[in-house]
Amino acid sequence: MCAPISARIRSTRATRANPCACSTTAPSTIVSGDGAAPSHKAAFAAEKTSYALEAGADKIEVPLTWTDASGVAVQKVYVFTRGSYVVELREEIKNASAANWSGSEYRQLQRVPPVVPKGGLFAVYNPEAYAYVGAAWYSPADKFAKLAFDKFAASPLKKDAAGGWVALLQHYFFAAWLPPASETDTFSTEVLSVDGVSRYLIRAMSPPVSVAPNQTTTLSSRLYIGPKLQSELAQVAPGLELTADYGILTVIAQPMHWLLIQLHKLAGNWGVAIILLVLLIKLALYKPSEAQYRSMAKMKQFQPRLEALKERYGDDKQKLNAATMELYQKEKINPLGGCLPILIQMPIFFALLWVLQESVELRQAPFFGWIQNLSAPDPFFILGCRRARLVWIRCSSA
Numbered sequence: 001m002c003a004p005i006s007a008r009i010r011s012t013r014a015t016r017a018n019p020c021a022c023s024t025t026a027p028s029t030i031v032s033g034d035g036a037a038p039s040h041k042a043a044f045a046a047e048k049t050s051y052a053l054e055a056g057a058d059k060i061e062v063p064l065t066w067t068d069a070s071g072v073a074v075q076k077v078y079v080f081t082r083g084s085y086v087v088e089l090r091e092e093i094k095n096a097s098a099a100n101w102s103g104s105e106y107r108q109l110q111r112v113p114p115v116v117p118k119g120g121l122f123a124v125y126n127p128e129a130y131a132y133v134g135a136a137w138y139s140p141a142d143k144f145a146k147l148a149f150d151k152f153a154a155s156p157l158k159k160d161a162a163g164g165w166v167a168l169l170q171h172y173f174f175a176a177w178l179p180p181a182s183e184t185d186t187f188s189t190e191v192l193s194v195d196g197v198s199r200y201l202i203r204a205m206s207p208p209v210s211v212a213p214n215q216t217t218t219l220s221s222r223l224y225i226g227p228k229l230q231s232e233l234a235q236v237a238p239g240l241e242l243t244a245d246y247g248i249l250t251v252i253a254q255p256m257h258w259l260l261i262q263l264h265k266l267a268g269n270w271g272v273a274i275i276l277l278v279l280l281i282k283l284a285l286y287k288p289s290e291a292q293y294r295s296m297a298k299m300k301q302f303q304p305r306l307e308a309l310k311e312r313y314g315d316d317k318q319k320l321n322a323a324t325m326e327l328y329q330k331e332k333i334n335p336l337g338g339c340l341p342i343l344i345q346m347p348i349f350f351a352l353l354w355v356l357q358e359s360v361e362l363r364q365a366p367f368f369g370w371i372q373n374l375s376a377p378d379p380f381f382i383l384g385c386r387r388a389r390l391v392w393i394r395c396s397s398a
Contacts, residue, residue, distance in 0.1 A: 024111040024168065026175055026223055028089055029074075031205075032103030036068035040108075044076060058082050071096035085226030086178075086236060091219045095211040102210045105219045107177035108203035109135075109168045110192070113149050127357050127375070131171035135202040137187050138239035139164030146245065147189060149200045157189040157202070165237055166202045167224075169245075172360040177204050178222040178237045227360040230254070231261055244358045252351040257359060264361070270374055271367030274356065281352065285345050292341035302327070 027040030038044070044064035053060045059081050067073040072095055079088035095101040114133060134148040139161035146169070147157060162184040167176035179185050185204040192199045211217050224236060233240040246253035256277070263273040282289075305327065313320040356362065362374040 028107040035101040036070045036072045038066040087223040094216045105206040110201040133170045137166045144242040152191045166204045176224045249351040270365040288341035
C-alpha cells in the first residue's frame with residue numbers, strides 16, 4: 001500500500017552536526033499555467049513507510065508519486081548519499097493525457113528568523129547575536145549577493161540568472177538549491193504571513209518545459225543542507241564557498257582559512273592550529289611592528305623637547321607648529337611612523353577575527369582542560385583574567 005505524504009524536505013532537527021532546526025522548509029515541485037500540476041502542499045504516494053541506507057550501500061533513492069485524473073503524473077526521486085550534505089532530486093513528468101502539457105519547476109527555501117538572545121553579560125561573546133542571517137544567491141555573471149530579512153520588503157529580488165544558486169544563511173550553516181549549471185532560472189524573494197508570523201522565502205524558477213502526449217521529461221536539481229565547510233563547498237557548486245562571507249576582507253581571509261586548515265592537519269588540534277596561525281602572522285608582520293615600535297620609541301625620546309617647545313611658544317600655534325616641524329626634519333622623525341604600520345596590520349587582524357568567527361570547524365572543537373568548545377567563551381574567564389593581569393603588570397612597570 002502507498003502512503004500519502006507531503007513531498008517536501010524540512011530541515012533536520014538540531015544536532016551537533018547540523019542544527020538547522022529553525023522552521024526551514026525546502027519544497028521543490030511543478031507549476032503549470034494551464035495543465036494539472038502538484039503544488040508543494042500536494043500529497044504524494046510513497047511505496048514504503050520508511051527508508052534506510054543499507055550497510056555497505058552509498059546511496060538510497062526515495063521515489064514519491066503524484067497522479068492527476070487527467071493522466072499527468074509526477075514522480076519525485078530524492079537521492080541521499082552517505083557522508084554527503086547534498087540531496088539530489090529528479091522530477092519525472094509523464095504526460096498520459098491527450099493534450100500538450102507545459103510547466104516549470106520551482107525550488108524555494110522558506111523560514112522564520114532565528115530567535116537569538118539579546119543583551120546580558122555574555123552577549124558580546126555570542127556570534128549568533130551579530131552573524132548574518134538572510135538570503136543569498138550567486139551567478140557567474142553577477143557573483144555573490146545577499147539580502148537580509150529586514151530588506152526583503154523594501155528591496156525584493158527579481159532577476160534571471162544562469163548557472164547560479166539560491167540560499168538561506170545563518171551562522172555556521174545554510175541551505176541552498178543548486179539548479180543545473182546550464183539552466184537559466186528566475187530568482188525571486190517574498191515575505192509571507194502565516195498565522196501572523198512573517199516567513200521569508202527565496203525561490204529559483206526554472207524555464208518552462210513542454211511535454212507532448214504520451215511523452216516523459218525529467219527535471220533535476222540538488223539541495224545542500226549543512227555546514228559552511230569552505231574547503232569542500234567549491235567542489236559542490238561554483239561560488240558556494242562564498243556563503244562564509246568575509247566581505248571586502250575575502251582576499252585575505254580565504255587564504256588565512258586555508259592555512260588554518262593545513263596547520264590543523266599538522267597539529268591535530270584546532271586550538272594549537274590557531275596559536276600557530278597567530279605566530280605565523282606575527283612573524284610575517286615583524287618588520288612593520290618593528291618600525292612601529294622604533295618610531296614610538298623615538299617619539300618618546302623627543303617628548304621632553306616637544307614639551308619644551310610648547311612652554312616656549314605658549315599659545316602661539318603658528319610658531320609652535322613651525323618649530324615642531326623643524327625639529328622633525330632635523331632629527332628625521334616621521335610623526336606618522338607609528339600609525340602607518342598599524343594601518344597595514346589592521347585588515348589582517350580583522351580578517352583573522354572573521355576567520356575564527358566563520359570557521360564551523362571550531363564549533364564544539366576541544367582545546368585542552370576546561371576549554372571544550374572553541375566557538376564558545378571561556379566559561380571561567382581564566383585566560384581573560386590572566387591577560388588582564390599581564391597588561392596591569394606591564395603598565396605598572398612602564
